[in-house]
Amino acid sequence: MSHRPTSRSTSRLAVRLGAAVAVLITAAAGTLVPGGSAQGAVVDDQINSFSAGAPDETPFAAECPVGTTPRGVRVVSVDGFSNDVRMLCEKDGVLQSAPDGAFVVDRGVSxxxxxxxxxxxxxLYARVGTIIDSIGVRCADAEDQRSDGPxxxxxxxxxxxxxDCPPLSVLRGLAGTKSAAYSGSTLQVNTLRRVCSDLTVLTKLTRGALQLRPKAKLVLAATGEPLAGRRISFGRCSATTNAQGxxxxxxxxxxxxxxxxxxGDARTEPSSARS
Known part of the structure; x- marks a missing residue:
């Protein structure tokens, strides 16, 4: 198997969620560009193998589309190495990989x-050496406590x-590179980055005692920052959020x-809250 990298200490963030909210949606972060040079260690938000920076690197990226919920990753392992990885997204109770389509490998275990x-x-976390041997997901509970998943x-x-993604955010996608530096012919994952999205919340604010003139507020859960200029529909009427969201x-x-x-729009998913 591949060589063992040097060990590295890490810190973990623990953030307590505030009051319960009606609905969670995601606001996609900007696209991350794969790269980096240090070998066998995490560099910022990236996991690098010893072959990171090989001249034959092929970049890849995968992101759950708007309207789906990120659930994890789909990995094809060949001879104990990670040859391909994609996001695993849920829509209407069905898991699907992103991007869609068959893995470009002639054998292996998915x-x-x-x-x-x-x-x-x-x-994300991993086991790495010359290339990335295995890929795992980090999981957050209701209080945003992080732990190693499968x-x-x-x-x-x-x-x-x-x-890890920042507090109160979700792993929306991943990016990285593949290289044949170890096998000599087959591309294998040799760098891996996370692409995260902030969580946002849509909450109903007020309801009249005899007549209903509802209000709703849209904010970023990670910071409490209001989202202005977003259209909210109340069925028979609609309105745009102001500077306070x-x-x-x-x-x-x-x-x-x-x-x-x-x-929703190009960066956020649809959401709703019921009075």
């Missing part, structure tokens, strides 16, 4: 590496990571339950 029910996928086959090399239905809707809905 594994779905996911966090337990009720946990959020929030980072890891793929290939227990050679030595432990490396984790590369608040949208108010321009007229009374009468008695009964009302759903506030946010359709």
């Amino acid at each position: 594994e779905d590496i996911v966090c337990a029910s009720g946990q959020r996928v929030a980072g 890891i793929s086959l290939g227990q050679g090399g030595g432990p490396d990571g984790p590369v 608040i949208a108010t239905c321009p007229f009374y809707l009468g008695l009964g339950a009302v759903t506030a809905s946010y359709a």
Whole structure:
């Protein structure tokens, strides 16, 4: 198997969530560019093998599309090494890989590496040597406590990571490079980066006693920063969030339950909250 890297100490963040919120959605971060030079260690948000920086590196990237929920990663292991990795995303209760399509390998074992029910996928860790032997997910519980989740086959090399997403965020995608530096012919994963998204919340604020003129607020959960200029629908009316992230239905809707809905955009997912 591949060579064992030097060990590395890491710190873990623990953040207590605030009051319960109605709905969680995600706001995608900017695209990360694979790269880096240090070997056998995490560099910023990247896991590097000893072959990091090889001249034949081929970049790759994978991200869960808007409208899906990140659940983990799908890994193909060949002869104990990670030859391919993609995001694993859920839509309507069905898991799908991103990007779609067959893995470009002629043999190997495909594994779905996911966090337990009720946990959020929030980072990556690995075992590395000349290349990356195995890839695992980091999981966050309801209080954002992080722990090592499942890891793929290939227990050679030595432990490396984790590369955690920031507090109150989710692993939305990954990027990195593949190289044939170890095999001489077959591309294998030799660097790995995380792509994270902030969580946002849509919460109903007020409901009148006799008549309902609802309000909703859209904020970034990680910072409390309001999201202005987003259109919120209340069924029979709609309004745009102001500088405080608040949208108010321009007229009374009468008695009964009302759903506030946010359709999403290129960087955020749809979300809704019911009164």
